Amino acid sequence: MTAIADMVSRAQVDPSFIDTLGGRFGDRVQTGEAVRRQHGTSEAHFDPVLPDAVVYARSTGDVVDLVRLCTTAGVPIVPFGAGTSIEGNALPIRGGISLDLSEMTEIVAVNAEDFDCTVQAGVRREELNAHLRDTGLFFPIDPGANATIGGMASTRASGTNAVRYGTMREAVLALTVVTPQGDVIRTSRRARKSAAGYDLTRLYVGSEGTLGIITEVTLRLHPIPETISSAVCGFDTLQGAVDTVVQSIQLGVPLARVEILDDMQIRAVNLWSKMDLPEVTTLFFEFHGSAVGVAEQIETVSELAQANGGGNFQWASTAEERSKLWKARHEAYYAAVNLRPGAIGWATDVCVPISRLPECITETKADLEQASLPATILGHVGDGNFHVIFSIDPDNPAEMVEVEAINARLIQRALAMDGTCTGEHGIGIGKQRWLVEELGDGAVEVMRMIKRAMDPLDLFNPSKIFAL
Amino acid sequence: MTAIADMVSRAQVDPSFIDTLGGRFGDRVQTGEAVRRQHGTSEAHFDPVLPDAVVYARSTGDVVDLVRLCTTAGVPIVPFGAGTSIEGNALPIRGGISLDLSEMTEIVAVNAEDFDCTVQAGVRREELNAHLRDTGLFFPIDPGANATIGGMASTRASGTNAVRYGTMREAVLALTVVTPQGDVIRTSRRARKSAAGYDLTRLYVGSEGTLGIITEVTLRLHPIPETISSAVCGFDTLQGAVDTVVQSIQLGVPLARVEILDDMQIRAVNLWSKMDLPEVTTLFFEFHGSAVGVAEQIETVSELAQANGGGNFQWASTAEERSKLWKARHEAYYAAVNLRPGAIGWATDVCVPISRLPECITETKADLEQASLPATILGHVGDGNFHVIFSIDPDNPAEMVEVEAINARLIQRALAMDGTCTGEHGIGIGKQRWLVEELGDGAVEVMRMIKRAMDPLDLFNPSKIFAL
Numbered sequence: 035m036t037a038i039a040d041m042v043s044r045a046q047v048d049p050s051f052i053d054t055l056g057g058r059f060g061d062r063v064q065t066g067e068a069v070r071r072q073h074g075t076s077e078a079h080f081d082p083v084l085p086d087a088v089v090y091a092r093s094t095g096d097v098v099d100l101v102r103l104c105t106t107a108g109v110p111i112v113p114f115g116a117g118t119s120i121e122g123n124a125l126p127i128r129g130g131i132s133l134d135l136s137e138m139t140e141i142v143a144v145n146a147e148d149f150d151c152t153v154q155a156g157v158r159r160e161e162l163n164a165h166l167r168d169t170g171l172f173f174p175i176d177p178g179a180n181a182t183i184g185g186m187a188s189t190r191a192s193g194t195n196a197v198r199y200g201t202m203r204e205a206v207l208a209l210t211v212v213t214p215q216g217d218v219i220r221t222s223r224r225a226r227k228s229a230a231g232y233d234l235t236r237l238y239v240g241s242e243g244t245l246g247i248i249t250e251v252t253l254r255l256h257p258i259p260e261t262i263s264s265a266v267c268g269f270d271t272l273q274g275a276v277d278t279v280v281q282s283i284q285l286g287v288p289l290a291r292v293e294i295l296d297d298m299q300i301r302a303v304n305l306w307s308k309m310d311l312p313e314v315t316t317l318f319f320e321f322h323g324s325a326v327g328v329a330e331q332i333e334t335v336s337e338l339a340q341a342n343g344g345g346n347f348q349w350a351s352t353a354e355e356r357s358k359l360w361k362a363r364h365e366a367y368y369a370a371v372n373l374r375p376g377a378i379g380w381a382t383d384v385c386v387p388i389s390r391l392p393e394c395i396t397e398t399k400a401d402l403e404q405a406s407l408p409a410t411i412l413g414h415v416g417d418g419n420f421h422v423i424f425s426i427d428p429d430n431p432a433e434m435v436e437v438e439a440i441n442a443r444l445i446q447r448a449l450a451m452d453g454t455c456t457g458e459h460g461i462g463i464g465k466q467r468w469l470v471e472e473l474g475d476g477a478v479e480v481m482r483m484i485k486r487a488m489d490p491l492d493l494f495n496p497s498k499i500f501a502l
Numbered sequence: 503m504t505a506i507a508d509m510v511s512r513a514q515v516d517p518s519f520i521d522t523l524g525g526r527f528g529d530r531v532q533t534g535e536a537v538r539r540q541h542g543t544s545e546a547h548f549d550p551v552l553p554d555a556v557v558y559a560r561s562t563g564d565v566v567d568l569v570r571l572c573t574t575a576g577v578p579i580v581p582f583g584a585g586t587s588i589e590g591n592a593l594p595i596r597g598g599i600s601l602d603l604s605e606m607t608e609i610v611a612v613n614a615e616d617f618d619c620t621v622q623a624g625v626r627r628e629e630l631n632a633h634l635r636d637t638g639l640f641f642p643i644d645p646g647a648n649a650t651i652g653g654m655a656s657t658r659a660s661g662t663n664a665v666r667y668g669t670m671r672e673a674v675l676a677l678t679v680v681t682p683q684g685d686v687i688r689t690s691r692r693a694r695k696s697a698a699g700y701d702l703t704r705l706y707v708g709s710e711g712t713l714g715i716i717t718e719v720t721l722r723l724h725p726i727p728e729t730i731s732s733a734v735c736g737f738d739t740l741q742g743a744v745d746t747v748v749q750s751i752q753l754g755v756p757l758a759r760v761e762i763l764d765d766m767q768i769r770a771v772n773l774w775s776k777m778d779l780p781e782v783t784t785l786f787f788e789f790h791g792s793a794v795g796v797a798e799q800i801e802t803v804s805e806l807a808q809a810n811g812g813g814n815f816q817w818a819s820t821a822e823e824r825s826k827l828w829k830a831r832h833e834a835y836y837a838a839v840n841l842r843p844g845a846i847g848w849a850t851d852v853c854v855p856i857s858r859l860p861e862c863i864t865e866t867k868a869d870l871e872q873a874s875l876p877a878t879i880l881g882h883v884g885d886g887n888f889h890v891i892f893s894i895d896p897d898n899p900a901e902m903v904e905v906e907a908i909n910a911r912l913i914q915r916a917l918a919m920d921g922t923c924t925g926e927h928g929i930g931i932g933k934q935r936w937l938v939e940e941l942g943d944g945a946v947e948v949m950r951m952i953k954r955a956m957d958p959l960d961l962f963n964p965s966k967i968f969a970l
Contacts, residue, residue, distance in 0.1 A: 148857045191697075196695060200672075201695050203695070213944065220941065220942065222922075222941070223922050223941075225886055226885050226886060227664060227669050227885055228924065228925060229660075229927060230929060230936075230941065231708070231937050231941065233671065233705060236671070236701045237705055237952075239701065240701050257754040284617075286725040324798060330794065386693055387613065387694075388617075452692040453691055454693045456698050457697060458695065460698075468698075469699050472698055473687070473691075473699065477687040477689060477702060478699070480681060480956065481702070483956055484956070487951040487952060487955030488952070499699050500699070
């Protein structure tokens with residue numbers, strides 16, 4: 035595990051402060067070990083680090099009151115949604131309050147005729163899509179985990195559908211935010227575009243809770259396509275699979291999803307999800323459009339796949355078959371980690387310009403083949419984005435050191451190709467060094483200026499993204 | 503004309519400072535009246551306000567040196583591209599230096615296989631598209647004017663293609679910026695998505711030069727569609743035309759462009775561009791896609807138009823016919839202003855959720871019918887965005903007062919419908935009051951915090967967007 039205690043110092047929280055919180059929030063303030071541990075444990079490779087207390091908010095007003103109490107007392111606040119982030123983004127590394135927003139589950143408004151909706155931050159994406167079903171619309175951003183919308187906005191999440199529908203950067207129309215000063219602001223109106231002042235919406239999206247607390251999110255929705263078809267296709271080589279994707283994108287095929295899983299990842303999926311896919315590099319496709327449009331797309335992509343050493347497409351045309359396929363894809367992280375019983379996971383992610391993707395993935399695969407522990411490749415290759423998932427023996431510190439080195443080589447490879455150290459996981463505590471390497475001291479210093487101005491007491495998810 | 507002198511005070515610029523600039527920039531420092539007047543005159547209704555000098559930059563290094571000299575001397579810098587903005591965005595209202603970037607015309611790189619390019623800020627969009635022609639790609643954002651890419655980024659421009667391809671918010675992948683501290687930063691890598699830290703790219707897009715100087719822009723490009731078809735269609739009523747657009751959008755038709763011109767605007771276009779369109783509310787359409795896809799779109803939209811009192815589509819299928827049609831649309835502003843010889847123009851723009859558009863446009867039309875001066879409606883109705891253009895007698899101050907009142911009613915109408923006071927023109931000096939009305943003091947105060955932190959001396963396009 036990656037130790038955190040030495041990285042930063044904890045804030046001192048006076049016990050009387052917890053009593054004050056109790057006076058306002060009653061039993062929605064929790065200090066029991068189990069609850070604090072749940073909010074201080076990440077799905078990834080970081081040591082647990084417990085908050086002093088957990089507060090459950092049910093309204094923007096609750097958040098305002100908590101913010102005022104914490105800023106007066108100098109106590110850090112770290113927002114917490116579903117806890118599914120994987121760069122330690124929601125760990126309370128300097129102690130203080132873990133602000134749990136998962137009970138803020140109201141769907142405030144659905145404006146079907148405008149293709150938008152407004153939800154509280156704790157709504158999860160699967161619940162939102164269940165709610166929307168009768169409207170003929172859906173919310174496409176799908177990071178795999180059933181994350182909260184607030185958490186997805188905070189980490190600028192994306193996932194399998196981003197190649198067609200964009201990321202949270204494009205999906206968020208407006209936000210309600212409680213600022214570190216305790217003000218409630220709305221960053222934009224519902225018009226689909228605006229040139230009115232600084233783009234505060236995009237500034238908060240991806241700021242990981244360091245600039246204030248997102249309590250409501252207005253989202254763009256999309257019509258459920260007339261036709262949806264999913265297929266898997268195995269390839270003779272990794273390069274052939276990646277080339278198929280790159281060529282499809284370059285021909286302008288509007289793929290809705292295209293995921294790569296290498297042979298090791300397919301083995302993990304077969305074991306975990308009880309499937310029997312051939313254990314070769316495989317692409318998972320989804321096509322959206324009119325019947326005619328989808329047929330056109332499939333024709334183009336099948337031809338490219340064949341020319342690149344792909345086998346036949348195996349179709350999943352019913353909703354049940356599709357659901358089984360994508361469930362297996364969504365559980366790929368757990369499948370990969372559990373290649374060894376009792377192992378802990380480390381998922382990293384990079385994103386490069388699409389033309390460099392074949393080179394980046396094949397070099398990474400060669401590196402992984404030298405590793406002493408299991409590691410899989412999977413990813414949203416239509417964006418140039420892929421993950422490596424390591425299955426690490428927690429009792430063998432040498433493996434942690436080895437993974438750190440492989441991860442460093444992966445990121446350096448991506449940066450050398452004009453790529454980014456994280457396509458969608460965020461910086462959290464895991465990639466702060468790489469952010470500076472990627473954008474330079476000058477750009478990170480501009481981020482610090484913004485942070486210092488907006489959160490002058492450094493209480494909002496402090497010590498994340500960069501050191502102040 | 504709207505007087506500016508009383509709004510803010512000019513900076514004092516010592517004559518020896520101009521000599522210092524001459525030592526560094528030679529004859530690229532200009533102080534002649536004509537050049538200063540050109541850089542102090544807007545296309546819209548604002549009084550001219552002249553800079554103390556104009557400096558022509560040819561490189562990012564030039565901009566760094568100018569920024570250092572100006573910050574040392576406490577002299578304002580206002581970036582200037584093509585001078586086509588219409589809310590006074592580039593007027594040097596506190597004096598100082600007009601930094602002309604129009605000679606920074608290098609196309610730095612075209613990465614056709616990644617669908618992106620990097621250009622210096624002074625490249626104009628028509629030149630960029632001419633350069634790209636052989637690659638099979640194009641840059642879709644089209645605000646009408648042949649603006650510079652840097653200026654378009656600074657004002658978060660959009661225009662006729664935004665309904666399909668988005669605005670500069672979506673089009674800009676990365677920026678090179680000279681900060682007020684004189685550092686050169688790059689806001690992002692070329693990967694299509696990233697979760698690495700604050701979204702500085704989107705913060706600078708639309709910041710109107712108030713946070714630093716954009717010197718290079720990396721843009722997303724799109725494949726030139728296999729099939730492009732344009733058509734015009736006249737309607738019995740304004741409501742019928744708007745309903746046709748709203749229903750098409752709600753059915754998911756991926757219109758590439760859809761522009762409304764009311765009867766008065768058609769009259770102006772006929773006069774200015776020597777056309778003979780029937781003088782009724784008219785939609786200009788453009789469809790992009792595969793041959794089959796375009797045929798599908800046209801079928802759907804024609805049916806909707808017929809059901810809403812539209813006439814037959816008049817097709818412009820050759821490149822020449824299309825070019826004539828869109829040239830007429832692009833000159834609509836000049837056509838409208840020149841409904842009266844010697845008049846000056848005032849173009850305002852609002853944007854509302856699409857479901858409110860029919861109501862917003864018809865109420866606005868009713869208001870304009872009471873006006874004592876000519877005014878036209880035209881706009882990018884697929885986004886919910888439209889303009890009103892007034893043709894104002896400069897010798898009749900009462901007309902200016904009347905237009906101010908109509909503009910105020912228009913904006914209040916849009917805000918009451920959860921819309922924005924500007925879809926694409928920006929705030930500049932013309933809409934500062936409305937920005938506060940739209941987003942509230944709290945949100946504008948966050949913008950001020952950012953401005954004070956990033957430009958502590960308040961020298962970069964000072965007193966724009968908001969008062970500090």
